[in-house]
Amino acid sequence: MPPPPILELxxxxxxxxxxxxxxxxxxxxxxxxxVCVVGPSGSGKSSMLRCxxxxxxxxxxxxxxxGVDITRPDVDINAVRQQIGMVFQQFNLYPHLTVLGNVTLxxxxxxxxxxxEADTLGLAALERVGLADKARAYPAQLSGGQQQRVxxxxxxxxxxxxxxxxxxxxxxxxxxxxxxxxxxxxLRDAGMTMLVVTHEMxxxxxxxxxxxxMDAGAIVEQGPPAEVFGAPKHERxxxxxxxxxxxx
Amino acid sequence: MSGLxxxxxxxxxxxxxxxxxPDILRGLGITVGVGVAVTIAGLxxxxxxAILRATQRGWLSGLIVVFVDxxxxxxxxxxxxxxxxxxxxxxxxMSAFTSxxxxxxxxxxxxxxxxxxxxxxxxxxxxxxxxRSTGLSWWxxxxxxxxxQAFRVALPSLTNRVIAVGKNVALGSVVxxxxxxxxxxxxxxxAGNPTPxxxxxxxxxxxFIPVMMGARRLENRMQWRA
Numbered sequence: 001m002p003p004p005p006i007l008e009l010x011x012x013x014x015x016x017x018x019x020x021x022x023x024x025x026x027x028x029x030x031x032x033x034x035v036c037v038v039g040p041s042g043s044g045k046s047s048m049l050r051c052x053x054x055x056x057x058x059x060x061x062x063x064x065x066x067g068v069d070i071t072r073p074d075v076d077i078n079a080v081r082q083q084i085g086m087v088f089q090q091f092n093l094y095p096h097l098t099v100l101g102n103v104t105l106x107x108x109x110x111x112x113x114x115x116x117e118a119d120t121l122g123l124a125a126l127e128r129v130g131l132a133d134k135a136r137a138y139p140a141q142l143s144g145g146q147q148q149r150v151x152x153x154x155x156x157x158x159x160x161x162x163x164x165x166x167x168x169x170x171x172x173x174x175x176x177x178x179x180x181x182x183x184x185x186x187l188r189d190a191g192m193t194m195l196v197v198t199h200e201m202x203x204x205x206x207x208x209x210x211x212x213x214m215d216a217g218a219i220v221e222q223g224p225p226a227e228v229f230g231a232p233k234h235e236r237x238x239x240x241x242x243x244x245x246x247x248x
Numbered sequence: 249m250s251g252l253x254x255x256x257x258x259x260x261x262x263x264x265x266x267x268x269x270p271d272i273l274r275g276l277g278i279t280v281g282v283g284v285a286v287t288i289a290g291l292x293x294x295x296x297x298a299i300l301r302a303t304q305r306g307w308l309s310g311l312i313v314v315f316v317d318x319x320x321x322x323x324x325x326x327x328x329x330x331x332x333x334x335x336x337x338x339x340x341x342m343s344a345f346t347s348x349x350x351x352x353x354x355x356x357x358x359x360x361x362x363x364x365x366x367x368x369x370x371x372x373x374x375x376x377x378x379x380r381s382t383g384l385s386w387w388x389x390x391x392x393x394x395x396x397q398a399f400r401v402a403l404p405s406l407t408n409r410v411i412a413v414g415k416n417v418a419l420g421s422v423v424x425x426x427x428x429x430x431x432x433x434x435x436x437x438x439a440g441n442p443t444p445x446x447x448x449x450x451x452x453x454x455x456f457i458p459v460m461m462g463a464r465r466l467e468n469r470m471q472w473r474a
Binding site: 053055078079081082084085086088090092093094095096105106109110151154155158 | 375377378379382383384385388393396400
């Protein structure tokens with residue numbers, strides 16, 4: 001019997017007025033799994049991801065984290081969010097804080113840790129992404145790739161059970177994409193459970209345990225990368241992937 | 249008497265200055281006192297209004313916008329006069345000091361709210377999303393992430409407003425507030441010589457130049473590398 005899923009979406013729906021963005025998503029992510037979500041823009045990938053920590057309110061269905069439905073109004077969402085790290089396309093580092101300040105803010109404010117303990121944990125997290133030497137720098141002094149690695153450290157430092165990545169390399173210069181993907185692979189090798197919305201087909205093919213192809217607010221196809229990329233069953237998947245041939 | 253001598257005798261008359269000196273000093277105390285009190289109350293109330301508006305409750309935002317627009321549209325002089333002369337008619341009497349302080353504080357609060365609100369709006373939504381995604385509450389996100397950045401954006405216009413409203417303390421003279429300019433004008437009439445006005449001008453320089461220098465230092469210090 002497989003272990004219970006860390007994340008389970010049960011007929012998840014999201015609509016803006018008459019516009020259905022998610023039309024009933026069912027998805028399970030198991031401990032230690034890396035699941036990549038691919039699909040055309042507007043297919044609902046990011047909306048689905050943002051429903052997983054309630055940055056976006058779903059309009060139907062359930063989001064189960066470790067067996068608890070976090071869409072219920074009585075859930076302490078701030079406690080839940082500490083267990084779910086999120087990395088954004090635009091990094092979203094706090095420009096008024098140093099790199100270390102960015103990484104330790106939640107440790108200090110939410111978990112009430114003293115500055116010595118927070119700094120120790122923060123430096124360890126920065127070490128993991130190879131940026132301990134930039135602890136005193138400000139975000140604007142870093143390259144895009146470095147900023148995104150700091151953003152990963154900011155999420156990792158809270159020791160989440162699950163990490164959500166929302167197109168983490170889409171805003172990067174091509175030459176810095178590699179360093180971010182490398183850190184993500186290291187995280188995966190360390191056993192982190194990850195749900196990654198990405199356009200990096202090469203990464204999805206090489207690193208993912210499972211690939212989800214979404215279109216028009218629904219999961220069209222899913223399976224091991226070799227299957228989805230090598231022998232897609234659906235016409236829409238084939239058409240989408242055809243645009244990426246030659247890449248990755 | 250040469251032209252220069254006449255000029256010095258008119259505007260820099262030592263005898264007149266010696267007589268006016270105590271009044272000018274007392275007025276200076278009043279002006280600084282009201283100015284500091286207005287700055288504290290105006291910044292505090294303006295900050296509170298901006299935070300309340302950020303809670304995005306429709307009716308509350310509506311009320312705040314009405315307050316801000318009315319306070320920015322009315323001449324501060326009229327607000328002072330209303331507090332001093334009209335409010336006693338409905339049973340609320342206040343001193344010249346209080347009515348000037350209250351009126352200017354409300355006016356400053358309106359501008360401060362607008363400056364800070366503009367600063368809050370200028371921040372990308374990703375800032376609060378990132379903070380909330382790590383478990384920060386709305387309030388923690390506001391105080392640790394949003395307001396420090398909004399304050400930096402708003403700082404230049406905030407200092408301009410503090411200085412502009414601070415100079416408006418002189419409007420208190422309509423309700424007989426003995427501020428430095430009012431006292432200087434009285435002394436000028438009594439002496440038949442405008443030297444006290446020169447002294448008042450000097451007093452304004454002494455008050456406001458340090459404020460401007462302090463503001464500039466603060467702006468420089470708050471500039472993170474961009």
